[in-house]
Amino acid sequence: MKSSFSILFTILLLVVVLPPWCPTSASGGGQWQLLQKNIGIVAMHMQLLHTDTVVIYDRTDFGLSNLSLPGGRCRNDPNEKVVKIDCTAHSIEYDVPSNTFRALFVQTDVWCSSASVAPDGTLVQTGGFNDGERVVRTFSPCSTCDWKEISNSLVVRRWYSTNHKLPDGRQIIVGGRSAMNYEFYPKTDANAKNAYSLPFLVQTRDPKEENNLYPFVFLNVDGTLFIFANNRAILLDYTKNVIVKTFPNIPGNDPRTYPSTGSAVLLPLRKKNRHSLLSEAEVLICGGTPRGAYTQAQKGKFLASLNTCARIKITDPNPSWVMEKMPGGKGRLMNDMILLPNGNVLIINGASSGSAGWEFGRDPILAPYVYNPDKEPGSRFDILKATNTPRMYHSTAILLRDGRVLVAGSNPHEKYNFSNVLFPTELSMEAFSPPYLETVFDNVRPTILGPKSGKSISYGQKVKVLVDVAGGELNRSLLRVTVLAPPLSTHSFSMNQRMLVLEPSNVTNVNGRPTTFEIEITTPGSPVLAPPGFYLLFVVHHNVPSEGIWIQIL
CATH class of the missing domain: 2.130.10.80 (Galactose oxidase/kelch, beta-propeller)
Structure with missing residues (x-):
């Protein structure tokens, strides 16, 4: 690590x-x-x-x-x-x-x-x-x-x-x-x-x-x-x-x-x-x-x-x-x-x-x-x-x-x-x-404010995530993170397409910020699960994804 x-x-x-x-x-x-x-x-x-x-x-x-x-x-x-x-x-x-x-x-x-x-x-x-x-x-x-x-x-x-x-x-x-x-x-x-x-x-x-x-x-x-x-x-x-x-x-x-x-x-x-x-x-x-x-x-x-x-x-x-x-x-x-x-x-x-x-x-x-x-x-x-x-x-x-x-x-x-x-x-x-x-989901759509795309992270690394919820309520059971390897598309097959679902843990409220929560995810533990390279990371809440950010897993 x-x-x-x-x-x-x-x-x-x-x-x-x-x-x-x-x-x-x-x-x-x-x-x-x-x-x-x-x-x-x-x-x-x-x-x-x-x-x-x-x-x-x-x-x-x-x-x-x-x-x-x-x-x-x-x-x-x-x-x-x-x-x-x-x-x-x-x-x-x-x-x-x-x-x-x-x-x-x-x-x-x-x-x-x-x-x-x-x-x-x-x-x-x-x-x-x-x-x-x-x-x-x-x-x-x-x-x-x-x-x-x-x-x-x-x-x-x-x-x-x-x-x-x-x-x-x-x-x-x-x-x-x-x-x-x-x-x-x-x-x-x-x-x-x-x-x-x-x-x-x-x-x-x-x-x-x-x-x-x-x-x-x-x-x-x-x-x-x-x-x-x-x-x-x-x-x-x-x-x-x-x-x-x-x-x-x-x-x-x-x-x-x-x-x-x-x-x-x-x-x-x-x-x-x-x-x-x-x-x-x-x-x-x-x-x-x-x-x-x-x-x-x-x-x-x-x-x-x-x-x-x-x-x-x-x-x-x-x-x-x-x-x-x-x-x-x-x-x-x-x-x-x-x-x-x-x-x-x-x-x-x-x-x-x-x-x-x-x-x-x-x-x-x-x-x-x-x-x-x-x-x-x-x-x-x-x-x-x-x-x-x-x-x-x-x-x-x-x-x-x-x-x-x-x-x-x-x-x-x-x-x-x-x-x-x-x-x-x-x-x-x-x-x-x-x-x-669709715009009907704008009120539940996650928005990633940071970090800057392209960050390098390690296998099995614990990552803290700050989540701000405008209504002050977070449905923990409907919150997850997905990481996706973008594929080459040709002749109806997407080579190297791969997604892992990362379940958050240790969700806690941030003191002094009633609408903000800190969650923790753990990145894939092995290159067998996620071969080294660039991935798109999305936050998904109520089945509605954020825009992705680029991460590099090495």
Whole structure:
């Protein structure tokens, strides 16, 4: 423990009697706002950084984008398959507070790549297509920074792979097209230069449809990795390259990973009670397609997508899947699943028939769903307000520090195509405000007054929090703190998305300040629970979150 990093959080909570309905249960709730009509590129990949900026990048071989590179700069790439001299941008940095963006320069092709954020806040992006398939690119956020590229940094080509941060600060890169293995980055020793065979990826590869690309990967609370591909899952001890558990196949045996694209989240990690250790973890998978949907779409037949979610407690000795149906009477594919600050799950974007892939999606679903994991089965879903903009193949969504969800992308074409097509290339950017941001909750919304964002704290550190309650009453049972690792969003999966719920203790009134209380929380006790890096910290009261602040756990 680093006592020099002790932090005093001063938090203002304005608490009055709640309305008779909860902010996550209002049918049709929430608001949409158009932020940018044209950012110039398709948001195929998005990552929020601790500077409140979002790095967005597209493939380089779509042809010319709608955003010029500044200063007459051009890509000159003799290996490029479409435009060898290209003076347009294929990446931007979006500044959330000012709602502005600037062009970034990326040289090699980042199409269908993967990434995670290093402990120091640097975005580390891996792989892609063609000349980018073994490249590692880094972006360190600053007002003038740009991409840096390191050639031949990967052992094998990585295309449609999944990355996950590890407790030691490295990232593991799992799978990809024709890559039935995994490797690590950075390469810290001679053995780390190897690619390690993973037969599970061979076993889950459909010879016609693959269906094991962009596997769902989550770090378990015991340090193993949960890996789901196609219709089944394992726990992998990556330190020994040993499968320690094989889970039952998902009911129905239909595929859920690309191109039969559903989505998945690791549900918020919390203690059973105040005195227990954090020892349970649950995974939720929603949407996907029936087996054969991809090949049927190639023939012009678009099958209805799956309308089920499957939930499993991966820490159980004998785990089993529990099935639930999504609302609305339709299935969903190419849907993004976003952990909200209050621990609920937002399901957004996508379609109800067809498959992922060029021109293969049909029947867009415009309304988000919200899923409350703490409610009883049958009452966990609500339908929220719909957008007017279909978000199909190559759409993305991420949570912002202020509690809004940034939504962008959609391009089911091999090039930018804006006319005479069913779903034109979409260059706009929207924000969805969940119901907890509605003004009716302003009187109960927590407000964090301090400390300054970016503070570094240690594992297992006790942190004192000052809470000011205007009415002089604090409902201790409805007060909690959540910490969230912002993910990379691409192809309907949010890599590295992780939330921990911290229950406050030792709540006392501050002498001489009748409306102010001091509470105490303890940060996660191990990098296995929270890999080192930047997190968003939220205070939640009556299910209404504050704006977040950035903390760095090291």
